Amino acid sequence: MLYSKVTPADKRRLFRERLATGELLRFPGAFNPLSARMIEQKGFEGVYISGAVLSADLGLPDIGLTTLSEVAGRGEQIARMTDLPAIIDADTGFGEPMNVARTIQELENAGLAGAHIEDQINPKRCGHLDGKAVVDESTATKRIRAAADARRDDNFLIMARTDIRATADGPHGLDLAKDRAKALVDAGADAIFPEAMRTLEEFEAIRSAVDVPLLANMTEFGKSELFTTQQLADVGMNIVIWPVSMLRISMGATGRALDTISAEGSLTSKLDEMQHRADLYELIDYEGYNHFDTSVFNFEVER
Numbered sequence: 001m002l003y004s005k006v007t008p009a010d011k012r013r014l015f016r017e018r019l020a021t022g023e024l025l026r027f028p029g030a031f032n033p034l035s036a037r038m039i040e041q042k043g044f045e046g047v048y049i050s051g052a053v054l055s056a057d058l059g060l061p062d063i064g065l066t067t068l069s070e071v072a073g074r075g076e077q078i079a080r081m082t083d084l085p086a087i088i089d090a091d092t093g094f095g096e097p098m099n100v101a102r103t104i105q106e107l108e109n110a111g112l113a114g115a116h117i118e119d120q121i122n123p124k125r126c127g128h129l130d131g132k133a134v135v136d137e138s139t140a141t142k143r144i145r146a147a148a149d150a151r152r153d154d155n156f157l158i159m160a161r162t163d164i165r166a167t168a169d170g171p172h173g174l175d176l177a178k179d180r181a182k183a184l185v186d187a188g189a190d191a192i193f194p195e196a197m198r199t200l201e202e203f204e205a206i207r208s209a210v211d212v213p214l215l216a217n218m219t220e221f222g223k224s225e226l227f228t229t230q231q232l233a234d235v236g237m238n239i240v241i242w243p244v245s246m247l248r249i250s251m252g253a254t255g256r257a258l259d260t261i262s263a264e265g266s267l268t269s270k271l272d273e274m275q276h277r278a279d280l281y282e283l284i285d286y287e288g289y290n291h292f293d294t295s296v297f298n299f300e301v302e303r
Contacts, residue, residue: 001288003080008111012155015085015113018045019157019191019213024233026240029053031247033081037283040082046113047082049075050243051089057247064122068094068103076110085113087157089243093117097142101150104158114157116193116215117143119164119180134164137180141187148188159215160189166196166223174202178209185210191238196223204235213238220245 004011018025027048030036036047052062054074060066071090079086088107093100100117107115119140121133134140140162147158162184165177181192191213194206207214216237218226232240257270267274281287 001285001292004083006083008079008108008113009153009155011079011083011085011111012113012153012157015046015157016155019238022238024229024237024240026229027087027242029241029243029246030078030082030086031057031250033078034283035246035250036078036082036084036086040084041283044084046084046239047078047086048241048243049078049086049088049112050241051091052244053247054089056244064091066091068099068106072103072106072110075107075112079111079113086111087114087116087159087239087241088112090115090117092120092122093143093147097146100143100146104147104150104156105152108151108153108156112156114159114191115147116159116161116191117147118161118193118195119143119184132163132166134162134167134180137183140180141183144184144187144189148190157190158188159191159193160184160187161193161195163195165194165202174205177202178205181206181210185212191215193217198223199225200227200231200235203232203237207236215239215241218242218245220248 025045027046028039028044029048029050030039031053039047051066051071054071055062055066057074058066058070071088075086075088090103090107093103104115119134121135140160144158144160151158162177162180164180165173167173168176177194181194184192189212192206192210193215194203195217197203197206197216203214203216214237216227216232216239217224218240219242220226229240253273257267260267260270
């Protein structure tokens with residue numbers, strides 16, 4: 001009932017313990033608090049909160065238009081609704097190193113288990129679009145050093161994302177990514193998010209370069225092939241995200257439903273595709289609220 005009874009500190013501690021096992025942890029992207037609860041119900045290990053999803057939810061492109069308060073506020077709403085650890089996309093940290101430091105503390109206050117800071121210039125671009133540019137190594141490492149120095153809970157995961165692979169073709173781009181990953185770890189990153197890797201061999205190359213947890217991004221319609229969890233585990237990945245997938249599926253279904261209303265005048269033909277009211281009530285624990293105060297919530301769920 002209401003919010004998770006697991007404290008943010010415990011979520012972070014348990015997440016770190018599980019991450020240390022070396023197994024691959026699955027973090028589907030939540031596009032709202034209710035979807036985070038469903039991710040937990042379905043047995044996944046964590047929740048990912050995508051900057052692209054937060055932007056899209058506001059009707060904006062993913063080009064750095066969201067603010068720290070918007071991201072932290074939505075992150076808190078999602079994280080508090082699940083017992084699972086939640087990792088959030090903090091873009092470039094919302095400014096200079098001091099801004100990055102404040103970002104980390106605000107995200108700690110919001111109950112997140114970790115965040116990633118990327119090395120793109122501002123205004124940033126979606127990681128799987130062309131035309132990205134990254135900052136120099138000194139600027140990138142200052143962001144991570146500020147993030148690591150600012151956190152108050154040592155279990156809050158500071159993840160560094162590097163987009164440098166896409167700035168050069170062939171082996172040179174991969175070499176740049178390996179060198180940047182090493183520098184970010186030296187600056188204090190607990191984990192690395194190598195963005196837009198194209199093949200399993202490229203993931204393996206990053207794995208051989210650093211000895212910290214690695215995240216694989218399995219976003220659709222991007223630069224990377226869509227590998228299975230087993231394939232990613234076999235090359236040593238530790239976290240896999242599907243950042244926008246649940247939003248894409250939900251919006252695709254919404255579009256088809258609207259087309260059906262236009263074509264048929266009702267949604268009768270779509271009933272078997274909908275979440276049943278009883279399933280929704282179970283997910284949001286109507287029964288728990290009813291037990292808590294039957295004078296306010298006094299009803300029976302139709303089945």
